[in-house]
Amino acid sequence: MNTTAGHHDRSPASAYAQAAEAAGRAPSIHNTQPWHWQVHPDRLDLYADTSRALPGIDPDERMLLVSCGAALHHAQVALMAQGHTVELRPLPDPAQPDHLATLVISGDAPVTAEAVRLMQALRLRHTDRRPTVDTPVTAEQVDELRRLAGEFDVHLHRLTPDQVSELAVAVSHAEEAAAAEPAWQAETARWVGPGRPPGTGVPPEVLPDKRPETDVGERDFGARGALAVGGGHDKFSTYVVLFGDGDDRAAWLRAGQTLSAVWLHATGQGLAVLPYSQVIEIDGTRAMVRRILSNLGYAYIVLRLGVADPDQPLPGHTPRLPFDATTTVDPD
Ligand SMILES: Cc1cc2nc3c(=O)[nH]c(=O)nc-3n(C[C@H](O)[C@H](O)[C@H](O)COP(=O)(O)O)c2cc1C
Incomplete structure (x- = not known):
């Protein structure tokens, strides 16, 4: 380099x-x-x-x-x-x-x-679905993530304890809605089940072997996980929402850049990050998250931040497609 x-x-x-x-x-x-x-x-x-x-x-x-x-x-x-x-x-x-x-x-x-x-x-x-330990994310750490998000014209709001309770309700509604849609489950199963396309999808090694005790329920991928998680209850997790003024392709692309910037910085700080997107994917629950934000903007994604238990095994890296499958090189 x-x-x-x-x-x-x-x-x-x-x-x-x-x-x-x-x-x-x-x-x-x-x-x-x-x-x-x-x-x-x-x-x-x-x-x-x-x-x-x-x-x-x-x-x-x-x-x-x-x-x-x-x-x-x-x-x-x-x-x-x-x-x-x-x-x-x-x-x-x-x-x-x-x-x-x-x-x-x-x-x-x-x-x-x-x-x-x-x-x-x-x-x-990497995505970390393990429960977090009793080490809070500091206000300074959240401030820095908020500042980074601002560079992309995206807002980052840390949910208050009451708002986390409201989020938990919205997430459980989203889970119920997804459970009632066999087509969505079949689609998820294609990327999570044993027949997932090579180099893609979510393998069992990164999914908890039992439902972690958490204030806001984790996404149910409908598959049995193999990642050993302790019994801790992640009371000290911090939940943030990335949101902004636009709700179109340009805004979502910027939200993704922001997600990466925030996640890479958090990784450097030793913080575990877990996105919650199901609550955003479904129109009704996305509206609930928007209301939690007092309609100040459009919600792009929810993130759980925390410190993962160092005594538990690290989830491994998920697979990736080979370079040639995602990239073409123009010979001129
Ligand atoms: C837009 C987006 C939405 C995601 N939503 C969820 C989610 O709702 N629940 C979850 O457990 N992981 C979620 N993830 C994490 C992905 O499953 C993860 O990034 C992917 O499996 C690759 O694994 P890695 O992040 O460990 O590299 C999401 C990631 C992205 C970028």
Whole structure:
């Protein structure tokens, strides 16, 4: 990796390819990795790959866009960690709604300590569904995450204890609604069950072997997990909502970038992160979350933050598609 500005032995195309590869580590709904990268000599294009969409549970492609936004931010981090400054053109072509973004290297810059830290966090980051221990997330930590979210014009609100109770009700409504829809369960089973497409999906090793004791019930993936979790009750978890002024593809993409920025920073701080998206996927419960926010904005995703029990086994990394399955390299 270059540590000085102004000199790069490698071509921009190889920097773009490396960024696309690093972006493959991004979190995504059901680990569908619904993105496709096109590497060009002068730019990196991000497309939605709707062959891995979830039309049942995510008909508006909200979570697909949030996932792609997270991959986009991962790619930006990887380019910055290679000593580049990057220009982002979101949704560059209205005629092609699946063309989500173009990244262009606009210059060289010294690699900052922050970029290196984010790159390390990108390799370590994972979803953590274990109950958290009795170490609270500090106000300063939440303030920093709020500041980071603000860089993307996204708000981060820490729920008060009363609001956490309201969230728990909304989440249990969402679970009931999902349980009543066999088509949604079948769709989830395709990404979580034994027949999940290779390199994708949620394997049993990252799902708790019993329902964790938690204030807000975790998503029921309908599959038996194999991750040993202790008996702790995560009373000290913090719940935050990412929300903003827009509720369209551009806003969801930005929400995904924000999710990545917040998650990578939290990882660097040793915090465990668990997204709750079912409550957002379903119209009625999304409206409940919006009411919890006093209708101040549109809710994009809920996150549980906490400190995971160091005595419990770490969930492993979920699989990823090979580079060639998500990236094409333009030979020109
Ligand atoms: C938009 C989005 C929504 C998600 N929603 C949930 C959720 O509701 N419940 C859950 O347990 N995990 C959720 N996840 C976590 C994914 O399952 C996880 O990112 C994926 O399986 C890859 O695993 P990793 O994050 O450990 O790399 C979500 C992730 C994203 C990006």
